[in-house]
Amino acid sequence: xxxxxxxxxxxxxxxxxxxxxxxxxxxxxxxxxxxxxxxxxxxxxxxxxxxxxxxxxxxxxxxxxxxxxxxxxxxxxxxxxxxxxxxxxxxxxxxxxxxxxxxxxxxxxxxxxxxxxxxxxxxxxxxxxxxxxxxxxxxxxxxxxxxxxxxxxxxxxxxxxxxxxxxxxxxxxxxxxxxxxxxxxxxxxxxxxxxxxxxxxxxxxxxxxxxxxxxxxxxxxxxxxxxxxxxxxxxxxxxxxxxxxxxxxxxxxxxxxxxxxxxxxxxxxxxxxxxxxxxxxxxxxxxxxxxxxxxxxxxxxxxxxxxxxxxxxxxxxxxxxxxxxxxxxxxxxxxxxxxxxxxxxxxxxxxxxxxxxxxxxxxxxxxxxxxxxxxxxxxxxxxxxxxxxxxxxxxxxxxxxxxxxxxxx
Amino acid sequence: xxxxxxxxxxxxxxxxxxxxxxxxxxxxxxxxxxxxxxxxxxxxxxxxxxxxxxxxxxxxxxxxxxxxxxxxxxxxxxxxxxxxxxxxxxxxxxxxxxxxxxxxxxxxxxxxxxxxxxxxxxxxxxxxxxxxxxxxxxxxxxxxxxxxxxxxxxxxxxxxxxxxxxxxxxxxxxxxxxxxxxxxxxxxxxxxxxxxxxxxxxxxxxxxxxxxxxxxxxxxxxxxxxxxxxxxxxxxxxxxxxxxxxxxxxxxxxxxxxxxxxxxxxxxxxxxxxxxxxxxxxxxxxxxxxxxxxxxxxxxxxxxxxxxxxxxxxxxxxxxxxxxxxxxxxxxxxxxxxxxxxxxxxxxxxxxxxxxxxxxxxxxxxxxxxxxxxxxxxxxxxxxxxxxxxxxxxxxxxxxxxxxxxxxx
Numbered sequence: 009x010x011x012x013x014x015x016x017x018x019x020x021x022x023x024x025x026x027x028x029x030x031x032x033x034x035x036x037x038x039x040x041x042x043x044x045x046x047x048x049x050x051x052x053x054x055x056x057x058x059x060x061x062x063x064x065x066x067x068x069x070x071x072x073x074x075x076x077x078x079x080x081x082x083x084x085x086x087x088x089x090x091x092x093x094x095x096x097x098x099x100x101x102x103x104x105x106x107x108x109x110x111x112x113x114x115x116x117x118x119x120x121x122x123x124x125x126x127x128x129x130x131x132x133x134x135x136x137x138x139x140x141x142x143x144x145x146x147x148x149x150x151x152x153x154x155x156x157x158x159x160x161x162x163x164x165x166x167x168x169x170x171x172x173x174x175x176x177x178x179x180x181x182x183x184x185x186x187x188x189x190x191x192x193x194x195x196x197x198x199x200x201x202x203x204x205x206x207x208x209x210x211x212x213x214x215x216x217x218x219x220x221x222x223x224x225x226x227x228x229x230x231x232x233x234x235x236x237x238x239x240x241x242x243x244x245x246x247x248x249x250x251x252x253x254x255x256x257x258x259x260x261x262x263x264x265x266x267x268x269x270x271x272x273x274x275x276x277x278x279x280x281x282x283x284x285x286x287x288x289x290x291x292x293x294x295x296x297x298x299x300x301x302x303x304x305x306x307x308x309x310x311x312x313x314x315x316x317x318x319x320x321x322x323x324x325x326x327x328x329x330x331x332x333x334x335x336x337x338x339x340x341x342x343x344x345x346x347x348x349x350x351x352x353x354x355x356x357x358x359x360x361x362x363x364x365x366x367x368x369x370x371x372x373x374x375x376x377x378x379x380x381x382x383x384x385x386x387x388x389x390x391x392x393x394x395x396x397x398x399x400x401x402x403x404x405x406x407x408x409x410x411x412x413x414x415x416x417x
Numbered sequence: 418x419x420x421x422x423x424x425x426x427x428x429x430x431x432x433x434x435x436x437x438x439x440x441x442x443x444x445x446x447x448x449x450x451x452x453x454x455x456x457x458x459x460x461x462x463x464x465x466x467x468x469x470x471x472x473x474x475x476x477x478x479x480x481x482x483x484x485x486x487x488x489x490x491x492x493x494x495x496x497x498x499x500x501x502x503x504x505x506x507x508x509x510x511x512x513x514x515x516x517x518x519x520x521x522x523x524x525x526x527x528x529x530x531x532x533x534x535x536x537x538x539x540x541x542x543x544x545x546x547x548x549x550x551x552x553x554x555x556x557x558x559x560x561x562x563x564x565x566x567x568x569x570x571x572x573x574x575x576x577x578x579x580x581x582x583x584x585x586x587x588x589x590x591x592x593x594x595x596x597x598x599x600x601x602x603x604x605x606x607x608x609x610x611x612x613x614x615x616x617x618x619x620x621x622x623x624x625x626x627x628x629x630x631x632x633x634x635x636x637x638x639x640x641x642x643x644x645x646x647x648x649x650x651x652x653x654x655x656x657x658x659x660x661x662x663x664x665x666x667x668x669x670x671x672x673x674x675x676x677x678x679x680x681x682x683x684x685x686x687x688x689x690x691x692x693x694x695x696x697x698x699x700x701x702x703x704x705x706x707x708x709x710x711x712x713x714x715x716x717x718x719x720x721x722x723x724x725x726x727x728x729x730x731x732x733x734x735x736x737x738x739x740x741x742x743x744x745x746x747x748x749x750x751x752x753x754x755x756x757x758x759x760x761x762x763x764x765x766x767x768x769x770x771x772x773x774x775x776x777x778x779x780x781x782x783x784x785x786x787x788x789x790x791x792x793x794x795x796x797x798x799x800x801x802x803x804x805x806x807x808x809x810x811x812x813x814x815x816x817x818x819x820x821x822x823x824x825x826x
Contacts, residue, residue, distance in 0.1 A: 021584050050589050080583035087588075166812065167716045174489040174815060175430050175713040179496075180459050207810070299705045304584035307576045307717060391811045401616070402800045403575065406583060 011108025018114035022157030031321020115144035126334035140336035159313030159389035162200035188278030311392025347388035420517025427523035431566030440730020524553035535743035549745035568722030568798030571609035597687030720801025756797035
């Protein structure tokens with residue numbers, strides 16, 4: 009009995025999530041085991057509200073190529089945390105749509121949804137398979153060597169820091185630049201922003217990640233010390249840096265709003281440090297928030313990242329064909345020279361609600377061997393350029409599934 | 418008698434200013450009329466302090482290609498406003514270095530330096546030629562059709578807005594995004610950020626430029642009205658928008674600092690409007706400041722822009738060979754289909770301290786014929802991709818003239 013499949017996207021956007029979706033659509037459309045490929049608008053929330061569309065019109069290679077180069081989330085997203093009360097309703101929707109496999113593309117929180125649904129379906133014998141496909145620019149999912157979306161964001165951060173550095177040192181006056189980078193709990197992205205320094209460059213002289221307690225007094229002293237010999241001091245600072253008590257730095261100036269998963273909403277540690285430097289040191293200082301650009305800059309996507317994102321989506325379909333459920337697909341790095349990976353899988357309980365921090369053995373960022381390891385880890389993920397599909401105006405075009413955009417021209 | 422030449426860079430950085438410098442170095446090195454090509458570090462300030470270096474080591478095609486793809490200002494910059502007291506000192510330096518022509522690459526303020534020096538040298542018969550080469554991402558220099566640097570920034574803004582739009586509409590909740598764009602007095606860059614809308618796209622629904630008085634009450638009402646039918650409202654707002662009294666919007670929340678040219682330092686109108694929307698409308702709202710990225714993103718440079726920047730530098734040397742002085746080079750657009758330009762020159766008094774606003778006949782941004790004209794104007798300037806020179810790590814490299822950067826690897 010051929011069944012249908014359903015894809016949902018969840019959590020924050022990235023440059024690669026649509027590529028993973030394209031991989032699932034491509035492989036599922038080609039498979040003899042499945043009928044219609046459906047998509048849920050706005051993730052699991054859209055399943056519950058039955059906002060489900062047929063993705064067949066998007067299964068041609070032409071459309072898939074366009075989808076791969078489109079950033080953010082073509083089906084929209086949600087941040088809904090499931091409760092047991094939702095399970096039977098979801099089961100009913102899956103039954104009505106004759107869904108055999110549900111693919112959920114997301115991060116730590118989304119894998120909790122995969123875990124809950126898989127357990128429920130196993131317990132009540134409904135036979136629906138649930139498969140997680142990882143994505144997060146934060147790169148903080150356990151088991152997998154890295155996460156689709158991270159490589160493109162890392163590439164954006166390296167390039168942008170490289171350019172900000174040049175922009176920052178044009179005047180012969182003392183100045184400090186604080187660049188704030190995403191990463192609520194983990195410093196992977198901030199390491200990418202610091203890569204130029206780890207590779208032997210002068211800047212950014214200071215790299216601060218959440219895993220290492222942030223000593224504000226020590227930071228200001230370090231800036232002051234550096235300014236004695238250098239005109240420009242550049243700091244790459246994670247939005248999630250915390251002091252020795254575990255409190256977010258500059259907490260008092262932040263909104264304090266909490267999202268639906270209980271995470272404190274962060275913004276403005278860059279601005280906070282800018283004001284501290286202006287007050288305590290008194291030199292020219294600028295803060296730069298790389299904001300959503302670091303997660304949606306498709307024009308600077310890593311081809312390696314997008315290729316892997318497609319592969320992991322395709323491999324998820326193969327795993328489904330083999331009967332897997334309650335798993336998340338992972339990337340295993342098998343070699344660095346030359347860089348090579350294979351796609352594998354792990355029980356989703358190894359991932360759901362868990363996080364992978366920058367390892368403690370990397371915390372001494374001044375150690376040359378640590379710097380070399382960071383470089384070995386990051387560089388392959390950032391390689392390869394995309395040749396964007398452009399319209400007759402020469403500008404890149406994205407795929408519109410939800411009809412929210414009117415089309416240019 | 419062969420003379421030497423001197424190049425100085427001034428004002429804010431751009432992606433194309435080094436390309437113009439490369440054009441001057443290339444043409445002057447090839448010319449039989451000139452000896453050594455010198456560069457002044459930090460513009461006219463470096464002339465006064467005799468921070469002058471021989472640029473011969475950078476005249477090979479290999480180095481020039483690297484210089485062309487390097488953003489910001491390879492010789493550093495200054496924001497010094499000359500006074501009559503500086504003229505004799507500068508003349509003395511030029512005499513000591515046997516300078517026949519001084520090329521000054523910069524914007525409105527820098528052209529004032531060109532004007533002052535040219536008048537002084539003419540009056541006292543020193544025979545030094547002074548030639549202005551235009552650059553400013555703001556595109557607000559008179560006479561020239563557009564300014565080198567603007568096309569690359571416009572391209573960055575179009576691409577980034579295109580991506581921010583996708584990032585902004587993933588959740589099924591009402592939300593507003595305010596994107597703040599550079600342009601102290603002119604809205605050219607903000608028009609580029611609005612281009613997707615002018616070309617028939619939904620977003621950004623609101624485009625606010627300094628040339629059109631900003632009615633804050635009307636703006637909030639417009640946002641409220643749009644939210645009745647749309648989930649996402651995106652606004653492209655110039656940093657320099659002013660109310661009907663001519664006061665900068667959100668003035669009270671800004672620093673009020675004034676730069677050496679008397680311009681009020683601007684930042685934060687995006688943040689100001691974010692807070693207003695949060696307070697008065699109460700929906701989810703985010704502000705994004707595109708900050709220095711919009712002026713230094715070499716990875717997204719327009720090839721057309723960089724090619725023209727090189728040409729205008731080369732043409733400045735030809736003009737010098739022909740004996741010109743007290744001029745600024747300009748770009749004349751001779752055709753749109755196909756796009757074609759020729760490099761010409763204008764008396765620098767037509768440019769110095771003057772600004773070119775977005776014309777009044779373009780102020781009705783809802784008029785389709787205006788939108789078409791904006792599109793015709795902008796699109797050709799943004800065309801063409803650069804193939805960056807990369808090192809063995811696959812990452813792009815920039816040219817370092819001042820020895821401030823240590824080299825990676």
